Amino acid sequence: MRVVVAGGGLAGLTAALRATELGARVTLLEKGESPGGSFVYSSGFVWSYRDLPTFRREAPGGDATLQRLILENLGPGLDWLESAADTPLTRETGNPLTFGARFDPKRTVSALVERIGASGGEILLHTSLEALLDDAGRVIGVRSSDQTHAADAVVLASGGFASDPELVGRYIIGGPGRMRVRAHPRSTGDGFRAALEEGALASAGLDEFYGRNLPAPPAEFPPERFVEVSQLYGRYAVAINARGERYADEGADWSETALTRATAHQPGLYAYYILDTAGLEGCVRERTAREMVETARSTGGIVIEAASLGELADRLGERGVPRDTVLRTLDGYNAAVAAGEEPSPPRTGQARPLSTPPFVAVKVAPSITHTIGGLAVDAGCRVLRKEDERPIPGLYAAGVEVGGVSVGGYTSGLASALVFGRIAAESAVADGQVQRRV
Ligand SMILES: Cc1cc2nc3c(=O)[nH]c(=O)nc-3n(C[C@H](O)[C@H](O)[C@H](O)COP(=O)(O)OP(=O)(O)OC[C@H]3O[C@@H](n4cnc5c(N)ncnc54)[C@H](O)[C@@H]3O)c2cc1C
Secondary structure (H helix, E strand, O other): OEEEEEOOOHHHHHHHHHHHHOOOEEEEEOOOOOOOHHHHHOOOEEEEEOOHHHHHHHOOOOOHHHHHHHHHHHHHHHHHHHHHOOOOOEOOOOOOOEEEEEOOHHHHHHHHHHHHHHOOOEEEOOOOEEEEEEEOOEEEEEEEOOOEEEOOEEEEOOOOOOOOHHHHHHHHHOOOOOOEEOOOOOOOOHHHHHHHHOOEOEOOOOOOEEEEEEEOOOOOOOHHHHHHHOOOOHHHOEEEOOOOOEOOOOOOOOOOHHHHHHHOOOHHHOEEEEEOHHHHOOEEOOEEHHHHHHHHHHOOOOEEEEOOHHHHHHHHHHOOOOHHHHHHHHHHHHHHHHOOOOOOOOOOOOOOOOOOOOEEEEEEEEEEEEEOOOEOEOOOOEEEEOOOOOEEEEEEEOHHHEOOOOOOOOOOHHHHHHHHHHHHHHHHHHHHHHHHHO
């Protein structure tokens, strides 16, 4: 049986190795010069929410079948990754809502690549999937940048469309502007587009994304600094938009996904996080807001300091944010908090006034790490057809390509890669065996 895997991130490497273990002849196509995808920039935590009720609460619009698949298959997946690739750095996540392990991305990728080669699989670099080959509704291979590859099964693992400004503009931003990319630059929706052309059904959540607010331009940083430069202290700040207004609940969720998504819908796609001295001491994942602000400054980001809120409003006014609105927003927020009233928009967690000078404003811009919507699949990671919601024979998806897992929230992209990579390979090989018998 021949399996072609498109994409060499964690999802593709996992699917390729699992398929070779099950006896398939595997060719993995990787568009870039090296395998690994976004995994190599990541923190390496492969995790799931602890139980289904927590998963449902954190991602209420997500597909419960896929959430259960992750929950139930992550443990065996982690054991498999450990035996196939590398010992985890830790076997916990530090977040009481979740369980999982942390792997060294570079070491894990090299080990998987080596194992795929040693098991007879082939990895073709600089080779991209361009289209699916079809015979009477069955996928029978792919056309790549340089040739056709016949296959009994194709696993799409090309990482969603975070790096394609046209698709991000159309589905997510829904207007002008461009989001910073905090992901692999080659995940440009090739697999997603090819599957739609084949008649695939798109999942829910196409307008959602997972990402972080990062220092806004002119700040510059290489992908290796994506984790470090993240501005993950909205919960200690007051976030205002280009109109000088609060626009979201800064503390809505632990990962600040909701705040980042809301920022992507603000004029100019930016915001200012405003902190007082007490807020700067707030701690997230063992780093203070002050440290994260200093990182923003070190990248050339815009960091404004002022002795009073009036002076801060003046400085923001010089940058085009209406001074009077800024002051009205901050005074109104402070007054509501001091009176024990809910500010508008409401604020989850302990709201504190901005009262201890000096004050700081940091310009942030939303970035996309991965898409939430993608291809609709069944519990075997078989891509579904739009027309009748039945599997398209020969077509599977894994990783970010699988859409709809965490609609309304966020979950581990690396868990989707590991769990769905294994399931896609297992379904592809099992379906191939059934196909040969009939
Ligand atoms: C800074 C950062 C930190 C993160 N931290 C975490 C974390 O701690 N925990 C977690 O769970 N997630 C984390 N993530 C997200 C996680 O890394 C991704 O969700 C995950 O790696 C996605 O894996 P994937 O294999 O589905 O896709 P990708 O990693 O995007 O891989 C897709 C691959 O397909 C290739 N490709 C694209 N198009 C084609 C084509 N046409 N033909 C052939 N190949 C193609 C690409 O070059 C790429 O190598 C982080 C991401 C970043 C950027």
